[in-house]
Amino acid sequence: MKEMFGSPGKKSGLILRIGQCVLAAASIGFMASASGFSTTTAFCYLIASMGLQVLWSFGLVCLDIHALRFNKDLHTNVIVSLFVVGDWVTATLSLAAACSSAGVMVLFTRDTKICEIDSNLSCDMFQISIACAFASWFLLALSAIIMFWLVASI
Numbered sequence: 335m336k337e338m339f340g341s342p343g344k345k346s347g348l349i350l351r352i353g354q355c356v357l358a359a360a361s362i363g364f365m366a367s368a369s370g371f372s373t374t375t376a377f378c379y380l381i382a383s384m385g386l387q388v389l390w391s392f393g394l395v396c397l398d399i400h401a402l403r404f405n406k407d408l409h410t411n412v413i414v415s416l417f418v419v420g421d422w423v424t425a426t427l428s429l430a431a432a433c434s435s436a437g438v439m440v441l442f443t444r445d446t447k448i449c450e451i452d453s454n455l456s457c458d459m460f461q462i463s464i465a466c467a468f469a470s471w472f473l474l475a476l477s478a479i480i481m482f483w484l485v486a487s488i
Contacts, residue, residue: 340480342394342417343401343408350477351398355391357470358384358428361463368459370452376434377460380467383424383431387470390424414484421478428474432467439464 340350361384371377394417401408408414439460442448449457 338480338483340477341409341484342413342481343398343406345402347477348395348398348402350473351391351395354470354473354477355388355395357466357473358387358391361466361470362388364459364463364466368456368463370455371460374438376431376438377463380431380435380463383427384467384470387424387428387474390420391474409484409488411488414481414488418478418481418485421474421481425471425474425478428467428471432464432471435460435464435467 337344339346341347362381365371365377365381365384371381397408400406439457442455442457442460449455
């Protein structure tokens with residue numbers, strides 16, 4: 335099996351997973367601290383999706399730390415296949431949540447001008463949260479592609 339950047343049990347994979355986890359947690363933090371997020375279903379979905387991503391990425395961070403610490407090989411068929419499925423599912427959900435939230439923000443800022451009218455909405459916090467969600471998705475998509483290549487090389 336090939337040794338690739340971001341593969342499980344490697345330092346680059348650990349850094350990639352930590353980045354996913356931190357950005358997803360930041361997205362949750364910014365969205366949850368913004369006033370008025372709970373009135374929009376897309377924003378609630380973003381929090382749920384990023385919560386799933388935090389759990390998935392944190393679990394893989396722990397697994398990578400264990401593999402690095404005890405010099406374990408994580409390149410078995412079962413483990414890599416599990417990583418592929420988990421990464422693709424969470425990547426799909428994360429992209430859907432980020433895109434739907436971005437669509438709502440376009441509606442709020444450009445189409446209806448709700449952000450200008452209603453000062454109780456924290457539109458800047460919404461936008462920061464969505465940007466963090468897209469950045470987290472990008473790292474997760476990178477991991478998903480790497481895992482797909484690893485499965486192909488088994």
